[in-house]
Amino acid sequence: MSDLVTYLTRLGDNTLVLGHRLSEWCGRGPALEEDIALANTALDLIGQTQMWLGYAAEAEAKGRTADDLAMGRDVWDFRNLLLLEQPNGDFGRTIMRSFLFDHWHLLMLRGLTQVSDARMAGIAAKAVKEVAYHADRSAELVVGLGDGTEESHRRMQDALDRLWPYVGEMFIGDEVDAATAAEFGAPVPDMLRAPWDDAVLPILAQATLTVPDGAFAHQGGKTGARHTEHLGHMLTTMQWLHRAYPGANW
Amino acid sequence: MTPRPQPAPVPGSAADRPRRHTGPTPRTEAEVWAVLRQIPDPEIPVISITDLGIVRSVTLTGRVARVTITPTYSGCPATGAISLAIELALADAGLRPVLETQIDPPWTTDWLSAEGRAKLRRYGIAPPHAAGPDACPRCSSPNIRRVSQFGSTPCKSAWQCDACLEPFDYFKCH
Numbered sequence: 001m002s003d004l005v006t007y008l009t010r011l012g013d014n015t016l017v018l019g020h021r022l023s024e025w026c027g028r029g030p031a032l033e034e035d036i037a038l039a040n041t042a043l044d045l046i047g048q049t050q051m052w053l054g055y056a057a058e059a060e061a062k063g064r065t066a067d068d069l070a071m072g073r074d075v076w077d078f079r080n081l082l083l084l085e086q087p088n089g090d091f092g093r094t095i096m097r098s099f100l101f102d103h104w105h106l107l108m109l110r111g112l113t114q115v116s117d118a119r120m121a122g123i124a125a126k127a128v129k130e131v132a133y134h135a136d137r138s139a140e141l142v143v144g145l146g147d148g149t150e151e152s153h154r155r156m157q158d159a160l161d162r163l164w165p166y167v168g169e170m171f172i173g174d175e176v177d178a179a180t181a182a183e184f185g186a187p188v189p190d191m192l193r194a195p196w197d198d199a200v201l202p203i204l205a206q207a208t209l210t211v212p213d214g215a216f217a218h219q220g221g222k223t224g225a226r227h228t229e230h231l232g233h234m235l236t237t238m239q240w241l242h243r244a245y246p247g248a249n250w
Numbered sequence: 251m252t253p254r255p256q257p258a259p260v261p262g263s264a265a266d267r268p269r270r271h272t273g274p275t276p277r278t279e280a281e282v283w284a285v286l287r288q289i290p291d292p293e294i295p296v297i298s299i300t301d302l303g304i305v306r307s308v309t310l311t312g313r314v315a316r317v318t319i320t321p322t323y324s325g326c327p328a329t330g331a332i333s334l335a336i337e338l339a340l341a342d343a344g345l346r347p348v349l350e351t352q353i354d355p356p357w358t359t360d361w362l363s364a365e366g367r368a369k370l371r372r373y374g375i376a377p378p379h380a381a382g383p384d385a386c387p388r389c390s391s392p393n394i395r396r397v398s399q400f401g402s403t404p405c406k407s408a409w410q411c412d413a414c415l416e417p418f419d420y421f422k423c424h
Binding site for chain 1: 323324325326327353354355356397398399400401402403404408422424
């Protein structure tokens with residue numbers, strides 16, 4: 001797999017996996033507005049997936065489509081961040097997971113709008129407008145729930161404690177990142193940590209939440225070396241129809 | 251207060267069929283634009299796809315009409331329906347449609363036509379505005395508040411007027 005294909009697959013798998021996770025809330029949101037908001041956010045992410053994986057499939061030139069990549073690959077071929085495949089948990093944990101990712105995603109996409117590859121820059125320019133909105137919304141909810149009732153505060157702190165070990169993977173670069181940075185001027189993950197801290201930490205403080213100690217980072221999602229058990233379960237549901245009835249359409 | 255337009259027809263019903271093209275086959279790009287101006291947006295049928303500002307360019311070579319469109323939101327489910335409506339309308343007018351999608355530069359609500367904004371307001375949807383909606387589209391009161399960042403479609407958020415107490419959609423600035 002070329003570095004470009006791997007890079008595009010990572011971007012597309014991030015939006016696909018989080019998009020699917022958010023869609024699991026459809027019809028189960030704690031309030032009608034939240035239900036609709038989660039579904040709309042999922043829709044944005046799935047739309048972005050079509051563009052990233054569509055480009056990945058073309059760059060790969062093996063005759064596959066975005067749908068083939070989304071529905072026909074198994075766990076070990078997925079290149080998403082481990083954070084995003086974590087189960088939804090309660091509404092608070094779902095919002096915290098989005099919050100931690102949205103601000104990374106926003107920085108990443110802003111950087112990608114500047115790359116020399118016109119198609120990649122074009123997709124990023126489209127997606128960044130949607131993700132800016134996602135980041136605003138998740139930040140607002142983290143503050144509202146973190147600095148809310150005793151119960152909502154406890155749940156948000158539990159969510160942050162549980163998800164924190166998955167934050168580090170977003171900022172660990174490898175040879176694929178180095179190659180795309182050299183070739184197209186794509187952002188290097190390590191460089192996003194400081195601006196991410198600047199964006200996220202004041203919001204967590206405003207939400208009266210305590211950032212956990214420790215810099216341990218689970219890894220293996222973006223390389224595909226070691227996904228968590230949860231991704232396989234998610235794919236069984238997500239890919240079931242396509243695998244049982246190949247080419248199903250309506 | 252201006253009376254509200256008729257509600258949108260039930261999808262798939264006889265009233266939902268696009269208007270049949272009756273005149274001669276368009277011979278100029280201006281005439282192709284005129285055909286496109288008749289195609290309603292499937293989600294907000296009071297405005298046309300040209301009001302929405304998603305038609306980037308039209309070129310006519312003989313009977314081949316090449317139309318470039320820019321989707322509003324990347325996951326907008328109406329994009330497929332819009333492409334189909336354009337193909338049907340142009341084929342109906344005797345042309346051979348070729349559709350292309352262009353995502354860059356990304357669509358912005360600045361491309362909504364002035365007429366489109368007026369039509370939205372009449373329909374009860376507050377048009378996009380940099381600082382959020384300025385007034386209730388029904389009673390024009392500025393005493394309004396946001397209920398949710400997302401509404402019935404990805405392009406709208408849900409608001410309420412505290413003067414007339416009616417809820418309304420706001421077409422988000424994007």
